[in-house]
Amino acid sequence: MTLTLYSFGPGANSLKPLATLYEKGLEFTPRFVDPAKFEQHSDWYKKINPRGQVPALDHDGKIVTESTVICEYLEDVFPDAGTSLRPADPYKRAEMRVWTKWVDEYFCWCVSTIGWAFGIKAIAQKMSDEEFEEHIRKNVPIPEQQLKWRRARNGFPQEMLDEEYRKVGVSIERLEATLSRQDYLVDSGYSLADICNFAIANGLQRPGGFFEGYVTEQKTPGVVAWLARINERPAIQEMFAKAKREELLKRVGEPASN
């Protein structure tokens, strides 16, 4: 049995299957797809996922896409490996799915748009106007993603950013409403609900970041304690430590390989 995960580093949608694999203690080959080199749009990667999106899981030659679907797949195939990340009780499992669905349909989008507006600009502006347009037209298969890339380069409409910031606020309030009264999003314990929300929420605390003031000890003590609780988990620490080591090795190796 071989598992290979194609992903960016441990953040956003890529973090979901990464954390799941570490929590379940499954052996796998991590295959870093470099967004700074547009590797997700490369021909070799689009043979794996024609939509040009990470993450993707290769399990004995079968490809599973969509981060949340990959997490459920790993639970379906390896229910007894490591930590079980789906509640056994069907009602709690439904609660878990309401949370993971909400991340994919709401929380992830508002955070992602702000991230694209302020974080992806540098990558998108690396190329000349002509190079950029040609790259997007030729290599990005999804029209909505093409639009996002163009906006990342040329700027997002201000009313869109205002609306997305409003939604970030709504999202954090929703998390806090639950996490102020219990340790995990579903009260049966740590589950995919936490992993999928953590994937989006973990970066929001960063001082000087795009979301400063949304997640603080004063305003959202429940969310802050929950983030700390997850960051202390051995599997999560291992995931971040290995990603750092890989990045370091890559940097050391780069001058020689260039």
Add this chain to the structure above:
Amino acid sequence: MTLTLYSFGPGANSLKPLATLYEKGLEFTPRFVDPAKFEQHSDWYKKINPRGQVPALDHDGKIVTESTVICEYLEDVFPDAGTSLRPADPYKRAEMRVWTKWVDEYFCWCVSTIGWAFGIKAIAQKMSDEEFEEHIRKNVPIPEQQLKWRRARNGFPQEMLDEEYRKVGVSIERLEATLSRQDYLVDSGYSLADICNFAIANGLQRPGGFFEGYVTEQKTPGVVAWLARINERPAIQEMFAKAKREELLKRVGEPASN
């Protein structure tokens, strides 16, 4: 054991759990929530689902919301009842979830926006300006839904409608690409992938409807045959027949009860 399903009639998101209950042969009480009377925004209903949205399932007093989550819940609780609607093979099950997720994140939204733009106007214009604004502000808890209601009454921006029609086209092409080579969306057989897509696609063929020309014998023979195949299923016929009977009874009963 008692099951009660709160829903609109058998179309869109309400159809998903309705069809699942009929396919599984589960006894349940259907509780019609009347959109023409804004019942989904009523206090009694918001005690069941505070978000003011249908469908919602009451299973022995526990409430499950979100149509796709309800379908998976019914499979989790009653795996052996009637037709099994999730593939046993985890890889096929992941394929099924990519399809149900895609309905919720893409296909359902473009069709719904067109439906709202042209179909909900009459309901939204029943009230005076003041009554309407007061109703929306007081009774519709989700800001995005408030905006949708205002647009249904006052008109959607044309470029939004153009974009949504484009997405309807993309959606039908995606369905046809698969259904031109197999009977069901996942090749292991009829599943929640079909039910959730059928819920949105079934109305598109209607002559003189808002989507005329998108689903036709010439352009999309695979989709047409698949819709016919599902409409022939005894459970689906029973679902539509019972809904019609209920509607008729309601109409006959209405003058007396008013």
